[in-house]
Amino acid sequence: MIVAFTDLDDTLFQTRRKLPAGAAGLTPATVDRDGQPHSFCTPAQSALLAHFAASGVTVVPVTGRDPAAMARVTLPFTSWRVLDHGLTVLRPDGTADPGWREQVLAHLAELAEALAGCTEHVAALAAEHGCRLTRHRAHGAHFMTVLKHPQADAARLEALQLAWEALLEERAWAGLHIIANANNVSVLPRHLGKAEAVRYLREQHFPDAALTLALGDSLSDVPFMNACDLALTPPAGQLLRTVTAARLPQR
Template sequence: MRPLVLTDLDDTLFQTMPKCPPGKEGLRQMSSLLDGSPSGFATPMQQHFLGWLRDGTVVPVTARGRDVLARVAIEQAPAICSNGGCIVGDDGEIDRVWHDRLAEEARRVDPVADVYRAIADPLCTVRFRHWMVEENGLDLYVVIKSNDHDDQALAVLEQELAPRVPKDWRCHRNGNNLAYLPPWLSKRVAVRYLIDRARAEAPDRPVIGIGDSVSDVGFMDLCDFAVVPTRSQLWAAVVDGNGWVD
């Protein structure tokens, strides 16, 4: 039985050019910006890895919105987009049951747009850019990036913004990315929804979760097997203080 492979994308299956090994040849463009310029590249090893994964059913589980996922050279359906804010079915159509469920939960807490204004209005636009991610008319989460790619500046900003963020919201920072998610949104709950449906059809089908970030643990924990790039935020957390790694 072909495994179900639930995988993060950026910094897992490909990365930006500066993150690629110096002088590496055989890179394959995997993603592009809105203007068509290249943005993400897979090393030969990552290309072989993805080829192996395709012996199963590959399902992207990504913070990328559906429109941004469309600019990635990978399977588009099924897929989990926008940190779980949108599920695309096998037929390529949006899962309306999932969308309606999130919309109902969103009505019970602070509107994302209100939190976005509280966070973003005071920010210096010279130093930071920011936006609110939405899918199908539903506001989902907030993203902030440093215009200078200054990871430390985002670390300081995270501390400064903490009093403006509702206590039940989650904050995730990894590299030049600072994201704020409402309590009803996560990759974990979206993956559980897909796994439950897969288990109903085939209880013994192996499910593999792949990710590079500590936030990916939420969905990888639901899978039968977990795969982590060894040059990643998540693996660094795993080996930190581990006496078996010298």
């Protein structure tokens, strides 16, 4: 058995805004809240998915999307799914895996005070910078706070990221960490995420897999990609841009 654990947004599909002007041969992959096509697979991405299907590769989405956002993905995923940045593992029948849910809730209980403190600390500053603050929940528990700027103002997001980083260092809240993408900054559990969920699935449900592949585009995907045998990443993603920009001596 071969299992491909894959990020979704900007790995298997992306919005039109992130595609070259005049891009052709696109296949709709998600819809918006009104049911209109929102994200699309390029011919190369569609070819990869078709190859996986024809070869009998089990494809497991590993995404930050919550169940509602995952329901708007129109690609035919039929196996396990990892949602909420790893906090939710869904079985093929769409129900939450009880073993993983139990582990998640126990860990979140230990982090509840620190996560609430981080959220309260930055709320006023977020409003001052025109950012929307959203508390995300999984299994009924607060697990992540996201700050998003409507125009993706990098300077304003950086100011909020630095405020959070300083607070985590000051309070020694090592159980939380920060991830930053193009238009948002988030604080969430450090040791409970995509990587841990992938390891859980490998150990509990795919122990006999001959090969595990990981697909991801961002730095926050690296931990779960390191939990697999081989990794694939798109050329325009944050991960490969960072590697390309590195000026390290070759040894």
